[in-house]
Amino acid sequence: MNIYTNCSLLHYNTFGIQVRADMLVEYESVGELKQALALYHERMGEKPLLHIGGGSNLLFLCDFKGMVLHSLVEGYKVVGEEGDDVLVRVGAGMTFDDFVSESLWRGWYGLENLSGIPGQVGASAVQNVGAYGTEVGSLIEKVEGVSLSDGSQHSWKGAECGYAYRQSIFKQELAGQYAITYVTYRLHRTFRPQLEYGGVRQAMAEAGFSEDTLTAMKLRQVILFIRRQKLPDPAVQGNAGSFFMNPVVSKREFDSLCRRFPGIPGYRQGEDAFKVPAAWLIEQCGWKGRRWNDSPAAVHDRQPLVLVNKGGARGTEILHLCEDIQTDVKKKFGIELRHEVNIVAPEGDLDDIDDD
Ligand SMILES: Cc1cc2nc3c(=O)[nH]c(=O)nc-3n(C[C@H](O)[C@H](O)[C@H](O)COP(=O)(O)OP(=O)(O)OC[C@H]3O[C@@H](n4cnc5c(N)ncnc54)[C@H](O)[C@@H]3O)c2cc1C
Secondary structure, three states: OOOEEEOOHHHOOOOOOOOOOEEEEEEEEEEHHHHHHHHHHHHHHOEEEEEOOOOOOOOEOOOOEEEEEEEOOOEEEEEEEEEOOOEEEEOOEEHHHHHHHHHHOOOOOHHHOOOOOOOOHHHHHHOOOOOEEEEEHHEEEEEEEOOOOOOEEEEEEHHHHHOOOOEEOOOOOOOOOEEEEEEEEEEEEEOOOOOOOOOOOHHHOOOOHHHHHOOHHHHHHHHHHHHHHHOOOOOEEEEEEEEEEOOEEHHHHHHHHHHHHOOOOOEOOOOOOEEOHHHHHHHHOOOOOEEOOOOOOEOOOOOOEEEEEEEOOOOHHHHHHHHHHHHHHHHHHHOOOOOOOOEEOOOHHHHHHOOO
C-alpha cells in the first residue's frame, strides 16, 4: 500500500488540473483496501473520500481536502466457460485498454470497438463506457465492490447494475458508496464485428481491410486510428474526452427542432426519441475552438464535444466554460446539455470556491 500526504493530483487527472489531496492511498488487494478504509475512518473523520481510476473523466475544481483511493488491483482470470462464452474476472486497477488488447490476443471477443478508451477496468463498470456502437454494460456479467462505509464486500449481476447510456447504479443511487474491486466480463469466442457506427466501414476501406478477412485485431487498429484523428491526446493537451452527453429528445421536440433548424442531425432511439449530437449544437452556438474569457480553458478546434486545457487552466475555468456552453445551447435550442465528466467539488456551495 502506498500512502502519500499532501499529494499532487496533476498526474492523476487527464485534464492536467494542478490540485492536491490531503492523502492519496494506492492499494494492491482487497485486504489493503480494507486497511486503507480503516485508516480513513480512524484519521480523517468527517473529511470526504473519493475513489479515482485513471482520472480520465474527472474535473477537480479545487484541492481535495480528504482521502483519495486508487486501485492497483491488476490481473485477470478465466472463471467460467459457457458454450461460446468465456467469463473473465479482471482487477479493477488494470488499465481498461490493456485488458481490451489482451482479450483480443487471447481470442475473446466483444470489447474491440471499445479500444483506446482511457481509464481503468473499475471505472468502465461505473461509467458504462461506450464507443462505436458498443457499451461495456452489455458485456458485464458481474461487478464486485467493497463498501466505503463499513468495508463489507458486495457483488452485483450485470443486469442489476442499471446500465444505460453512460449510466449505472454506481453513478446514481450507489454513487460514492463502493470501491469497485473486480469486474467479470462475458466475452465470446466467435468474432462478430460491429461495423455500423461512426465511419468504421469507411476507415476500414481506407486502411485496405475487407470485411471477409477482417480480424478483431485489425478492427482494433481501425478504431484506434479513427480515435487518433478525432480526439486530442491528453498527454499533449489536457482533456477528459467528451465533456457532454448527447441529449435525447422526444420525436415531437425533434420535429419542431427540424422545422426551426433544417439540417439538424438526429439518430432515432427507439420509437419516440432522437439523440442529437451535442457537438453539432455546441458548434452552432459558435463555441468550436473558442477559449473561455481568454483563459486556457477552451473548446477543442476539431471536436467541440471535448473541452481542453491549453496549459495551466483551473478547474473553475473549465466549469465556467461548461456553464456558458450549456446556457447558449439552452437559449438557442431549448435543450439542456448534461455533462458526462464527473465534477469534483467540495461539499456546499460552488460559489464558495476561490476563483483566483
Ligand atoms: C481522450 C479521451 C477519450 C475518451 N473516450 C471515451 C469513449 O470513447 N467512451 C467513453 O465512454 N468514455 C470515454 N472517455 C472517458 C473516460 O475514459 C471513461 O469515463 C473512463 O471509464 C474513466 O476511467 P477512469 O479510470 O479514468 O475513471 P476516473 O475518471 O478516475 O473516474 C470516473 C468515475 O468512476 C469512479 N471510479 C473510478 N474507479 C473506481 C473504482 N474502482 N471504484 C469506484 N468508483 C470508481 C470515480 O469516482 C468517478 O466517479 C474518454 C476520456 C478521454 C480523456
